[in-house]
Amino acid sequence: MKKNILTWLFVGLTLCAQAQIILPRIWGHNMVLQQGKPIHIWGKATVGESITVTFGKQQKQTKADAQGNWEVYLGALKASDQPQSMWIKGKNSIELKNLLIGEVWLCSGQSNMEYTMRKNSKVKRPNVPDPNPVDELQTAHNKNIRIFLVNRKELVKPDSLHRGWSVAEDSALRSFSAVAYFFAKEIYAKTKVPVGMISSAIPGSRIEPWIAKEAFEESVYFQGQKIDGEPAKFYEPMIRPLEPLAMKGFLWYQGESNCFLKDSVQYTHKMETLITSWRKAWKDEKMPFYYVQLVPYLYSISKGKVVLDKTTLPTFWEAQANVSKKIAHTDFITTTDLADTLTNIHPWYKWEIGRRLALLALKHDYKQKNLVATGPVLQQATRKGQTIVLHFDAVGKGLISKDNQPLTYFTVAGNDGKFIEAQATIEGNTVKVFAEQIKQPTFVRFAWDEAAQPNFFNKEGLPARPFRVSIK
Numbered sequence: 001m002k003k004n005i006l007t008w009l010f011v012g013l014t015l016c017a018q019a020q021i022i023l024p025r026i027w028g029h030n031m032v033l034q035q036g037k038p039i040h041i042w043g044k045a046t047v048g049e050s051i052t053v054t055f056g057k058q059q060k061q062t063k064a065d066a067q068g069n070w071e072v073y074l075g076a077l078k079a080s081d082q083p084q085s086m087w088i089k090g091k092n093s094i095e096l097k098n099l100l101i102g103e104v105w106l107c108s109g110q111s112n113m114e115y116t117m118r119k120n121s122k123v124k125r126p127n128v129p130d131p132n133p134v135d136e137l138q139t140a141h142n143k144n145i146r147i148f149l150v151n152r153k154e155l156v157k158p159d160s161l162h163r164g165w166s167v168a169e170d171s172a173l174r175s176f177s178a179v180a181y182f183f184a185k186e187i188y189a190k191t192k193v194p195v196g197m198i199s200s201a202i203p204g205s206r207i208e209p210w211i212a213k214e215a216f217e218e219s220v221y222f223q224g225q226k227i228d229g230e231p232a233k234f235y236e237p238m239i240r241p242l243e244p245l246a247m248k249g250f251l252w253y254q255g256e257s258n259c260f261l262k263d264s265v266q267y268t269h270k271m272e273t274l275i276t277s278w279r280k281a282w283k284d285e286k287m288p289f290y291y292v293q294l295v296p297y298l299y300s301i302s303k304g305k306v307v308l309d310k311t312t313l314p315t316f317w318e319a320q321a322n323v324s325k326k327i328a329h330t331d332f333i334t335t336t337d338l339a340d341t342l343t344n345i346h347p348w349y350k351w352e353i354g355r356r357l358a359l360l361a362l363k364h365d366y367k368q369k370n371l372v373a374t375g376p377v378l379q380q381a382t383r384k385g386q387t388i389v390l391h392f393d394a395v396g397k398g399l400i401s402k403d404n405q406p407l408t409y410f411t412v413a414g415n416d417g418k419f420i421e422a423q424a425t426i427e428g429n430t431v432k433v434f435a436e437q438i439k440q441p442t443f444v445r446f447a448w449d450e451a452a453q454p455n456f457f458n459k460e461g462l463p464a465r466p467f468r469v470s471i472k
Contacts (some may be wrong), residue, residue: 045064
């Protein structure tokens with residue numbers, strides 16, 4: 001194992017002198033172990049000390065090496081909601097209690113991922129008056145959903161009480177990511193498999209600190225470049241110590257801080273670097289990676305060093321969308337309908353964001369192939385005279401105007417690139433776009449404005465993805 005993965009072990013040298021087995025903080029009571037993958041257990045002990053790990057019918061033995069490090073692998077197991085204990089024995093014994101086997105997801109990003117249940121636990125539907133929304137904190141008592149909140153300063157330190165994991169309820173849930181919890185709730189409801197969620201997020205963080213320095217150095221695109229934004233600042237204390245733990249996949253909600261920098265072009269490459277490097281660290285190039293397209297917000301009125309305009313955000317949406325086009329086993333959700341106000345960068349509807357992320361996982365990873373997991377996605381654009389015909393995937397049961405009004409936020413332009421508002425009508429699985437003044441339309445845009453909250457949806461209630469396209 002990499003030495004820097006185990007930097008936390010040096011904190012436990014005093015305990016080692018007393019012949020104590022030390023476990024990393026991520027190992028503890030109430031945790032969920034990843035089903036279907038070998039279970040990697042590691043820690044620290046006295047040099048040469050014999051260690052025995054017992055879990056169910058499996059038992060493995062090893063010895064601590066010259067640096068006092070040890071590790072064992074147990075064989076892959078099927079999901080189980082029956083609580084079990086794991087014993088780690090050497091000169092002392094540790095019993096980890098109430099362990100389940102299921103699905104483990106790592107959630108990361110900035111404040112919208114960190115945003116806690118205490119701030120956003122009431123389940124409200126967008127644009128629907130609801131005087132009595134359900135408060136999830138009053139009803140959440142599912143023993144099969146477990147949570148682990150990463151503390152930047154504590155993850156690298158051992159915890160002799162093994163108390164980092166909790167059942168998703170009460171005070172532990174109040175301090176946990178709302179997006180991560182609601183994702184887990186939906187996954188469990190549809191699969192009945194235990195779910196473990198690890199939240200490792202920092203408010204206001206850019207993407208660069210979540211990427212290891214060696215990942216930038218190995219990147220064909222970034223090789224030799226000076227990278228701003230403190231690369232690896234959060235990766236080292238908050239991600240790298242988790243690398244040995246078997247997991248299902250990743251959820252990512254970040255981008256606001258990079259959007260303020262007008263970082264759309266490089267952002268696609270940075271996300272690509274993050275995803276490929278994380279998968280490399282977990283030794284699984286197919287680990288699913290699902291992320292959130294930012295909500296509408298008035299970036300153009302911000303007063304910073306970088307001058308932003310009304311197209312800064314949609315250009316960033318495009319940069320986010322391009323990631324899933326380039327990298328397999330990735331997908332994203334659209335949130336153009338989830339901004340409660342255009343001056344709130346933290347949308348209220350975290351439960352719906354978690355649910356939509358879960359739809360992606362259910363479709364791609366949990367065998368619900370017929371599930372419609374996104375809103376309409378542009379497939380092709382053709383021109384017939386003055387009309388542009390747009391063909392869509394993910395139409396589900398059909399394309400609709402959510403409010404039964406004419407479709408909004410479609411614009412077209414000719415060769416001069418001057419866009420004007422266009423009429424858009426649904427015909428089957430297509431949308432026909434027309435503007436009287438444009439005799440030969442060459443460009444079409446949808447939702448290409450930071451304030452865009454379009455009414456174009458599928459009948460499953462999911463908004464269409466913003467796009468721009470040219471027609472030759």
